[in-house]
Amino acid sequence: MDREATSNKFLDISTVTSWVRGRGVYVAFVVLAIFNLIVTPNFASVATLSTLLITVSPIVLVSLGVALAIGTEGIDLSVGSVMALASAFLPLYLGYGWLVGLAVALLVGALAGLVNGSLVAFVGVQPIIATLAMLVGGRGLAQIFAGGQSLLVTDPVVLWLGQGRPFGIPAPVIVAGAAVLVVWFLARRTTFGRYVVAIGGNRSASYLSGHPVRRTLLAVYVISGLLAALAGIVATARLGASDPSNIGLLIELSAITAVVVGGTPLSGGKVKIMGTVMGALLIQLISNTFIANNLPFTWAQVLTAAIILVAVYVQKGRGVA
Amino acid sequence: MERHSPTLEVRRVTKRFPGVLALDDVSFELRPGEVHALVGENGAGKSTLIKVITGVYRPDKGQVLFNGEEVSFADPRESQAAGISTIYQEINLIPLLSVAQNVFLGREPRNSLGLIDKASMNREAAEILERYGIQADVTAPLRSLGLGVQQMVAIARAISVDARAVIMDEPTSSLEVREVETLFGVIGQLREEGVGVIYVSHRLEELYEICDRVTVLRDGRVAHTGRLSDLSRLQLIAHMLGRELAEVEKEGATGFSEEHETAREPILVAQGLTQHPRLREVSLDVRPGEVVGLAGLLGAGRSETAKAIFGAEPLDSGSVRMEGKDIKTGSPGAAIKAGIAFLPEDRKLEGIIPDLSVKENIVAAAMPRLARAGMVSEKVQAELVEEFMQSLGIKASSPDQPVRELSGGNQQKVLLARWLCMNPKVLILDEPTRGIDVGAKAEIQKLVDDLAVKGLGVILISSELEEMTEGSDRVVALREGTVVGSLSEEEITEGNLMEMLAHGDDSVYGIQENGGGADG
Numbered sequence: 001m002d003r004e005a006t007s008n009k010f011l012d013i014s015t016v017t018s019w020v021r022g023r024g025v026y027v028a029f030v031v032l033a034i035f036n037l038i039v040t041p042n043f044a045s046v047a048t049l050s051t052l053l054i055t056v057s058p059i060v061l062v063s064l065g066v067a068l069a070i071g072t073e074g075i076d077l078s079v080g081s082v083m084a085l086a087s088a089f090l091p092l093y094l095g096y097g098w099l100v101g102l103a104v105a106l107l108v109g110a111l112a113g114l115v116n117g118s119l120v121a122f123v124g125v126q127p128i129i130a131t132l133a134m135l136v137g138g139r140g141l142a143q144i145f146a147g148g149q150s151l152l153v154t155d156p157v158v159l160w161l162g163q164g165r166p167f168g169i170p171a172p173v174i175v176a177g178a179a180v181l182v183v184w185f186l187a188r189r190t191t192f193g194r195y196v197v198a199i200g201g202n203r204s205a206s207y208l209s210g211h212p213v214r215r216t217l218l219a220v221y222v223i224s225g226l227l228a229a230l231a232g233i234v235a236t237a238r239l240g241a242s243d244p245s246n247i248g249l250l251i252e253l254s255a256i257t258a259v260v261v262g263g264t265p266l267s268g269g270k271v272k273i274m275g276t277v278m279g280a281l282l283i284q285l286i287s288n289t290f291i292a293n294n295l296p297f298t299w300a301q302v303l304t305a306a307i308i309l310v311a312v313y314v315q316k317g318r319g320v321a
Numbered sequence: 322m323e324r325h326s327p328t329l330e331v332r333r334v335t336k337r338f339p340g341v342l343a344l345d346d347v348s349f350e351l352r353p354g355e356v357h358a359l360v361g362e363n364g365a366g367k368s369t370l371i372k373v374i375t376g377v378y379r380p381d382k383g384q385v386l387f388n389g390e391e392v393s394f395a396d397p398r399e400s401q402a403a404g405i406s407t408i409y410q411e412i413n414l415i416p417l418l419s420v421a422q423n424v425f426l427g428r429e430p431r432n433s434l435g436l437i438d439k440a441s442m443n444r445e446a447a448e449i450l451e452r453y454g455i456q457a458d459v460t461a462p463l464r465s466l467g468l469g470v471q472q473m474v475a476i477a478r479a480i481s482v483d484a485r486a487v488i489m490d491e492p493t494s495s496l497e498v499r500e501v502e503t504l505f506g507v508i509g510q511l512r513e514e515g516v517g518v519i520y521v522s523h524r525l526e527e528l529y530e531i532c533d534r535v536t537v538l539r540d541g542r543v544a545h546t547g548r549l550s551d552l553s554r555l556q557l558i559a560h561m562l563g564r565e566l567a568e569v570e571k572e573g574a575t576g577f578s579e580e581h582e583t584a585r586e587p588i589l590v591a592q593g594l595t596q597h598p599r600l601r602e603v604s605l606d607v608r609p610g611e612v613v614g615l616a617g618l619l620g621a622g623r624s625e626t627a628k629a630i631f632g633a634e635p636l637d638s639g640s641v642r643m644e645g646k647d648i649k650t651g652s653p654g655a656a657i658k659a660g661i662a663f664l665p666e667d668r669k670l671e672g673i674i675p676d677l678s679v680k681e682n683i684v685a686a687a688m689p690r691l692a693r694a695g696m697v698s699e700k701v702q703a704e705l706v707e708e709f710m711q712s713l714g715i716k717a718s719s720p721d722q723p724v725r726e727l728s729g730g731n732q733q734k735v736l737l738a739r740w741l742c743m744n745p746k747v748l749i750l751d752e753p754t755r756g757i758d759v760g761a762k763a764e765i766q767k768l769v770d771d772l773a774v775k776g777l778g779v780i781l782i783s784s785e786l787e788e789m790t791e792g793s794d795r796v797v798a799l800r801e802g803t804v805v806g807s808l809s810e811e812e813i814t815e816g817n818l819m820e821m822l823a824h825g826d827d828s829v830y831g832i833q834e835n836g837g838g839a840d841g
Contacts, residue, residue: 189696190695190696191688191689191692191695191696191697192695194681194685194688195688197674197676197677197681198674198677198681198685201674201675201676201677202670202671202672202673202674202675204665204670204671205665205670205671205672205673205674205685206674206685207633207653208631208633208653208663208665208671208672209653209657209685209686209688209739210653210654210656210657210658210686210689211685211688211689212654212689269674269675269676269677270676
């Protein structure tokens with residue numbers, strides 16, 4: 001209370017709130033990090049940091065695709081199941097070499113995205129329904145193809161993707177980081193990125209401006225499928241085995257949280273890639289904080305829920321008096 | 322009930338919205354057993370008046386009296402319970418429920434256990450439909466019926482609540498000819514029973530066929546009220562558009578001034594554009610340097626024609642040729658590539674992309690063309706934006722300001738810039754000056770003029786007569802989705818234009834001066 005009162009005196013409160021509104025996720029992350037530095041034992045260690053980054057990598061990967069979908073006023077609920085599909089297919093084709101195995105896994109993800117995208121762009125199914133179908137059906141298919149069991153992965157190249165540490169940096173972090181840069185570039189610098197926000201902002205206007213609306217939507221879901229497949233590969237490599245029943249389970253919820261907390265409105269028209277990355281880091285840091293301090297994990301869920309609500313509230317712009 | 326004490330009376334009602342005076346001292350009276358036409362162009366105040374009557378809005382000033390008593394309904398449910406039924410243009414029933422269930426929605430008959438009494442519901446629904454000559458199986462789901470029959474069910478529902486006043490908002494817009502006859506039968510029945518009907522429509526024939534009296538609204542005021550048979554069509558239109566019959570062409574009221582040198586060969590030829598049921602065989606051509614006005618009352622098919630030419634709506638048949646080459650219809654991309662630009666009527670819904678910046682909005686249409694390997698150089702974008710912000714005088718704090726923060730006039734200029742930076746050969750403008758301030762309006766009119774002088778072909782749609790007569794080199798008039806006549810440069814006067822809107826189909830080859838003749 002006291003602190004708030006003093007800041008009122010020295011700073012114009014409305015400038016502060018409007019600055020915070022755009023960057024709330026960064027502020028929240030910094031605050032939580034400082035809290036951990038003080039409270040959590042051994043927080044400022046390489047081991048803690050790399051654990052955080054490794055765990056968050058699959059979430060970041062799928063969140064990028066979900067962010068693009070949400071940017072078009074859509075959504076992709078199927079990312080977790082697509083991870084499972086990629087995980088199921090990966091060991092089946094590793095016998096032909098790691099390249100074939102990876103290519104097949106990615107292809108499966110792209111195909112799932114193609115189905116989602118075709119339903120959305122050409123059939124006109126609502127994205128939430130189209131991708132819900134894939135969420136339900138995708139994991140079922142993954143289990144069928146895997147024969148209901150988890151298969152060991154022994155290929156060293158594939159394992160490296162999950163467990164390698166070139167220059168001390170965990171490989172999953174490098175994969176996720178590279179994907180972030182690519183998607184950031186797509187969203188910020190290319191016509192494709194502009195079409196995404198134009199479609200999400202005003203689909204008719206975008207169509208009447210001659211934008212390739214359907215093709216763009218199709219591409220968004222294919223990219224999301226590819227990223228989810230990549231996440232599935234990384235997660236499988238980390239485990240050293242495929243696990244279609246559990247890989248990516250409920251990850252779509254973390255992804256949506258990351259996207260929304262990161263400043264991309266569910267109503268589309270904006271895509272915040274870096275915000276999404278921070279959002280993913282933030283929710284992962286929340287659960288790590290609770291686990292590291294032996295607090296009941298259920299409270300981490302409650303806190304995450306609160307942060308989602310605050311994020312949405314602040315975006316609405318009603319937080320300012 | 323006495324024949325002449327009104328069923329419904331609106332006394333000197335004023336309703337203001339931020340920035341708009343929607344109703345200004347409006348009085349209106351509906352007598353038992355009369356069909357009262359309520360007409361006016363877009364924004365005249367018709368829907369506000371209906372909403373004041375049905376309790377959606379509360380008037381700022383004035384009273385609403387129903388059956389002689391002052392009423393103040395909190396919401397449409399209350400007004401419906403009191404006996405005022407409204408039938409909206411779009412059917413708001415539940416497609417998956419049966420006809421009977423829809424008729425009794427929210428007031429289903431109950432049996433002694435408090436459960437819905439299906440048998441008596443079906444029986445009563447069948448009786449109601451039969452009474453009005455509507456043929457439908459009451460147990461069939463609503464969506465299995467044709468659109469017209471669905472509309473009839475909506476009407477049956479409305480009148481079965483013992484309504485004393487029924488408001489019909491464009492009830493025939495989705496009906497076939499035969500269904501219109503059934504509807505008129507129902508209205509006749511209502512009239513017999515002493516129910517007052519408020520009938521909103523833009524189809525003049527219908528008004529003259531079914532309505533007893535008429536109230537014309539214009540700019541939130543009552544422009545005229547009286548017996549419909551005392552008014553000629555021309556007089557009715559004059560009231561709607563706010564022109565005296567004797568009034569001749571004014572000068573200098575708009576930003577248009579130039580007469581344009583037009584080439585002989587048309588640059589754009591549209592032929593036989595048909596989109597059932599909104600457009601029938603519309604043909605149109607535009608020469609370089611010519612402004613072709615597309616005239617018509619609301620619902621005549623002007624915007625539909627514009628969209629059809631631009632490929633924004635799929636066509637049943639018809640072709641569009643640019644510079645002698647057929648272009649693919651139903652694809653804005655193809656139209657843009659051929660050099661057609663289109664400024665849509667609804668700036669908010671179809672024009673601006675609100676969260677994107679002024680810059681991003683301006684280059685929106687140019688993106689596909691400027692892209693190299695999926696990217697557009699920031700420098701090229703910045704130069705383009707700079708050039709057009711300057712030449713059109715777009716006022717924004719910076720090119721990066723979100724376009725939603727701009728005034729209506731500046732938003733419209735942003736949209737014009739979006740198209741002009743493409744160097745189009747034909748520009749279609751649908752209500753380019755609606756809802757923007759006077760200054761910006763004159764600037765935009767001047768700009769259109771200059772563009773035509775430079776050889777651009779323009780199709781201009783405007784509800785303002787002045788803009789039409791002064792801006793156009795030639796006018797093509799539409800009515801009910803079809804071309805009903807055209808005016809050459811010398812013939813364009815407000816009088817001739819109104820004449821054509823009233824009687825266009827009597828004089829397919831142009832306009833005859835002896836107005837007022839009976840048609841049909």
